[in-house]
Amino acid sequence: MARQPGVPSLLRAMNDRSALELLLDQGPLTRATLGKLTGLSKVTASQLLGRLQERGLVEVVGARSAGRGPSAELYAVVPDCAHALGVDVGPDRVRAAVADVTGRVVAQADLEAADDVAALDVVRAAVSAVVERAGISKSRVSQLVIGTPGLVDPVTGDVDFSWDLPRWHAGLRDTLRRDLGCGVTIENDVNLAVVAERAEGAARGIDDVLLLWVSRGVGLAVVLGGRLHRGATGAAGEIGYLPVPGVPLPSSVERPFKGAFQRLVGAEAVRGLADEHGFPHPGARSAAAAIRWALDAGPTAAPFLDELARRLALGVAGACAVVDPALVVLAGDVGSSGGERLCALVSSAVGHIAPVHPHVVPTAVTEAPVLRGALLTAVDHAREALFASTGDT
Secondary structure, three states: OOOOOOOHHHHOOOOOOOHHHHHHHHOOOHHHHHHHHHOOOOHHHHHHHHHHHHHHEEEEEEOOOOOOOOOOOEEEEEEOOOOOEEEEEOOOOEEEEEEEOOOOOEEEEEEOOOOOOOOHHHHHHHHHHHHHHHOOHHEEEEEEEEEEOOEEOOOOOOEOOOOOOOOOOOOHHHHHHHHHHOOEEEEEEHHHHHHHHHHOOOOOOOOOEEEEEEEEEEEEEEEOEEEOOOOOOOOOOOOOOOOOOOOOOOOOOOOOOOHHHHHHHHHHHHHHHHHHHOOOOOOOOOHHHHHHHHHHHHHHHHHHHHHHHHHHHHHHHHHHHHHOOEEEEHHHHOOOOOHHHHHHHHHHHHHOOOOOOOOOOOOOOOOOOOHHHHHHHHHHHHHHHHHHHHHOO
């Protein structure tokens, strides 16, 4: 790749980017402080701030006393110079949220998703609802990130396969880009959950992480060396298809496909296991509720929890034996419902299966983790687009 020469326009763009990054990361700064942090002279820092103000990217938000003499003006990024939008598309509902470029959440929306509504219309409705609540136009949205179950083709960026959401189709991402006039990214929902976990949850500061999502479906997010691993075809983490002893393998004629590990630990299987052990309580009809009820039931629930932990350990051991992560996070409404006790049982069971000893913890992002991961990713993309735009002048 040819290198760009260090012409003045390129140097200005690099300085503008550095200044915007500092203002977003550290909050309002004076011209002198910004110059010190970037290594720029007072004159150059003043010129830089002038350029950014003219473009509507930076504004004066206050002043700081400098002792004797005039107070120094404080500069900050204009929050609404760009907006980012995250959408979590599930089988029954769609959640959306919009944030300004500083990451502050401006509005959220929650819609029901009917089976007979096309994916394109579902996303359009979610976008329209949330921008209306935010009081902004769609043209103010710089980036949209959509989280969904299934495989996302790394080449086309479209959903390649999703047994839970058959409404997806090829070309959806490009259609949305044309309709909305913004950047659009579609990402696997469990991958977005681990983004939120690493940013705000139990995996902060940890570069080698597995997040096992157990809910209606089962999935795995893999982070190695601080980077999300999607695989050559986007299928990394489809642990629901992991073959396990004693469970029939899926047939090519089955619709929808259900892998062996999915049949063992998915919500439907956990409800069946609870029934076998005399759970759940009549008031606890979901798999997650059955687990929570069992945790409070005392010793009588031990066989149920032990068997559940043994089943989960089959998948955890298989994954850990390959990548040996520093941390395994149990997430999803079923996976997280057992709390630290179930995590401890899983960790112990793994030690009896493979020579690995993973640290297993429950998720610390309990409120809409997929949506949160989508929004965090969208904000990052919006900032990158903003930084890149400084080279256009």
